[in-house]
Amino acid sequence: MKSPEELFDRYLDNELTPGELVELEAWIDKDPRNAQQFVQWSATHLDTRTAMQGKALHDAVVQSVDAESSRYGPESAVELRHGYKILYQHLATAACVALVMSAGYFLIPSWWSEDSQPKLMPQISSLASDAKITQRIDCVLEQDRWNVQSSVYQSGQSIQLAKGVAVIEFSSGASVTLEAPAELEVLSGNSGFLHEGKLTAVVPESAVGFEILTPDSRVIDHGTEFAVRVSAGVSETHVFKGEVELLATRRNTGSDTPTKSTRLTATEAVRFDGDENSIGTPMKALPQRFIRMPPESGEVQSDLAIITPLPRQNDLVMWFEAGHGVQLDPRSRVVSWQNLASSNNEYPSAAWQVAASHRPLYEESHTASRPAIRFDGVEKHFLATTPIQTSNEMTVFIVCDFDGARKTDFGKLLMLTGRAKLSIQQEQGSIPVAQVFWWEKRKTHSTRAPSSITPEAPIVLACRYSLAENTLQLFANGELVAEDQANCPIATEASHLIGCNYHRTKSFFTGTIAEIAVYKEFLDRESFDQASSALVEKYSVRPRVEQP
Amino acid sequence: MSSDDNVSEKAVDLTVLWVKAEPNLRAFVAATVWDVHHAEDVLQEIASVVSMNFASYDPARPFLPWSLGIARLKVLEYLRSCGRDRVVLSDATLLNLESAVQSLSEEDLANRRAALQGCVKRLAGRQRRVIELRYIKEKPLEEIARELATTRSTVAVTLHRARTALRECINRSLDVEGTAS
Incomplete structure (x- = not known):
């Protein structure tokens, strides 16, 4: 041995x-x-080369001590009296450092340098980025308030999120979903310090060892998905997949030395409540407390959910089906609703509600015993999509129900935003209307297709819009119920809204929506009828009864 | 006070703290990054991150643990970049080394470094030649063996003896210094 x-x-x-x-x-x-x-032994190993090479600079540093030592106060004098010879040499170098730093550089104390020349560190701006924001979900960054917009961050910079959710990709490949209000300081290309807020981290194999520090703890990833929350003196670590290593740090142990590490595996969590003597309270991981990005977000997949046999699915730009891809919070409120038409996009498209108080309710069994999303106009529920490109030729289907005792007089089911806005809305509590309005020559213009029906529940509303054909049409269960002219281009790439107007402050819809399908084409009659029939059949919609 | 004065004061604060913590940080990097050339690079990166983050450092807290936290992250970054090309100590051992670094006084480390200066001068003959080739020329054992017309295992033994000689020399120097004071 x-x-x-x-x-x-x-x-x-x-x-x-x-x-x-x-x-x-x-x-x-x-x-x-x-x-x-x-x-x-290790220090000696590293210093051996230095010692073999450093004679010339060492002598130079010793000679410079006299000249530079007057810059330092009593503290350095005391140290000298105690025989810190090497430190004294370093202080001489440090004086040079201070001078150089004031010019924007940081000089490493380098009495061992081979060529006797100081090594200069590059300025921050020339360093590669350690993290970048790859997605913004209805979010406001503090820096945006001051016209300092950047999606790229280097070590030492903080991402302060005032509202919404941001997805941050570290250079190591680790992906962090940060939920406002939050402050995440980038420490390196593979680590960050969460001062406040909530985050979830998905760590690929390339980034194993990814770290999140908090005031109480250090979380070291071992190939996993985990979440961290820091709020009002409390911090929690939750593991959803794989394993992390968790260390209580200074504030809890009263020591600068970390405690023995604890391994947390999937479904486990630990909470630190600021108690100096606590080493953390074990608890069950609660994934629904955190916003997660698909495909890790654990969305609801209803047993009854079937993909509707819609025609021309490649022409869909939005396709929301309540049985698929709905991410819920602990109160069964909808955090995100996956856009099934976005499979080819670089980043997943979805409709989001980042503010807990405005989230609509998920109902597992509603329309034809299938899932639906319930919007309460009084509670101001709505969802906003990630940016989606629309065209001047559109066809929209919505399976909805104007039910409930708490009707609002006026509510938008879907609003395609842009310079001109196309909406399908409820008026006088239950009258469906399709409308396009725009601002021109200092006043609002609109085309409207108001129906005269009181729909039975549920109903398949549809709208076709064509600038080329100059037509705006509204359908109920496949039947044309109202019509007007088109007049205005509506193509744009924007975030569109489900359940309210473009201001997000009024016209909140009351009722449920089970499915939305939006084509970037003015569907021909055959395809339109095929889509209508598929939805009518799927949701067991009864034929509309003519009103007297 | 002008902003230039503030910058200058801050710079002096940092440099004084850095100088005091540097032997420990250097020892930690040395213990975890055995390649001398890369260890210097990692140390320089740590200095860079420390300087950039210095505005967020709380002066009421000790500087060494704060900077050691940054050092650990930079070391882990480096170790990951090595892949399987080298042996890597386990996380638990790294933590023990981190604790050890904090428990060593910078004075002790600085004195060992000073003693080493004298000890390398006493190296002679084949041991000195092997140390020079390994540490200054950064040659692998095979090349040293070729250059000295000997076997790789002989070089490994000579290198081990030279390193042991340096370590023993340092210990003797410090013992003498301790006795003298």
Whole structure:
């Protein structure tokens, strides 16, 4: 068996066998004095080259001490009296550092430098980015308030989120979903410090070792998905997949040295409540407390959900079906609703509600015993989509129900926003209307297709819009019920709204929506009828009864 | 006070703190990044991150643990970039080494470094030649063996003896200094 010193030297030369590595680690871990010995040997190893090379600069530094020492106060004088010779040499170098730093550079104390020239660090602006924002979900960054817009961050910079959700990709490949209000400081390309707020992290194999620090703890990833929350002196770590290593840090242990690490595996969580003596309270992981990005978001997939046999599915730009891809919070409120028409997009498209108080309710069994999303106009529920491109030729289907005792007089089911806005809305509580309005020559113009029907529940509303054909049409269960002219281009790429007007402050819809399908085409009659029939059949919609 | 004065004061604060913590940070990097050339690079990166983050450092808290946190992250970054090309100590051992670094005084580390300066001068003959080739020329054992017309295992033994000689020399120097004071 080799001695620890022999093992150490083999470690330096990268010669250790796996068995020897285990031996060496066991020796280090066995006794803190062994670990100290290892560190001292290591320091000597690193300094050996320095010592062999550094004579010239060393002499120069010693000569410069007299000239520079007057810059330092009593503290350095005391240290000198205590014989900190090397430190004194460093202070001389440090004086140079201070001077250079004021010019924007940081000089590494380098008395050992081979060429006797100081090494200059590049300025921050020339460093590669350590993290970047790849998605913004209805979010406001503090920096945006001051016209300082950037999606790229380097070590030491903070991402302060005032509202919404942002997805941040670290250079290591780790992806973090940050939920406002939050402040995340980027420490490196593979680590961050969460000062406040909530985040979830998805860590690929390339980024194993990714770290999130909090005031109470250090979370080290071992290939997993986990979440961290920091709020009002409380911090929590939840593991959804894989395993993390968790260490309580200074504030809890009263020591600068981390405590022994704890391994957390899937479904486990630990909470620190600011108690100095606490090493954390174990609890069950609660994934629904955190916003997660698809496909990790654990959306509802209803047993009854079937993909509607819609025609020309490649022409769909929006397709929301309540049985698919609905992410819920702990109160069964809808956080996100996946856009099934977006499979080819680089980033997943969905309709979101990041504010808990405005989230509509998920109902597992509603329309034809299928899932639906319930919007309460009084509670101001709505969803906003990620940006989606529309065209001047559109066809929209909505399976909805104007039910409920708490009707509002006026509510938007769907509003395609842009310079001109196409909406399908309820008026006088239950009258469906299709409308396009726009601002021109200092006043609002509109075309309207108001129906005269009182729909039975549920109903398949549809709208066809064509600038080329100059027509706006409203259908109920496949029958044309109202018509007007088109007049205005509506094509745009924007976030569109489900359940309210474009201001997000009024015209909140009351009722349920089970499915929305939006084509970027003015569907021909055959395709239109095919789509209508598929939805009518799926949701067991009864034929509309003519009103007297 | 002008903003230039503030910058200058801040710079002096940082440099004084850095100088005091540097032997420990350097020792930590040395213990975890055995390749001398890369260790210097990692140390420089740590200095860069420390300087950029210095505005967020709370002066009421000790500087070493704060900067050691940054050092650990930079070291882990480096170790990941090595892939399987080298042996990597386990997380638990790294934590033990981090604790050990914090428990060592910068004075002790600085004194060891100073003693080393004298000890390398005493190296002679084949041991000195092997140390020069390994540390200054950064040659692998095979090349050193070729240059010295000997075997790889002989070079490994000579290198081990030279390193042991340096470590023992340092210990003797510090013992003498301790006795003298």
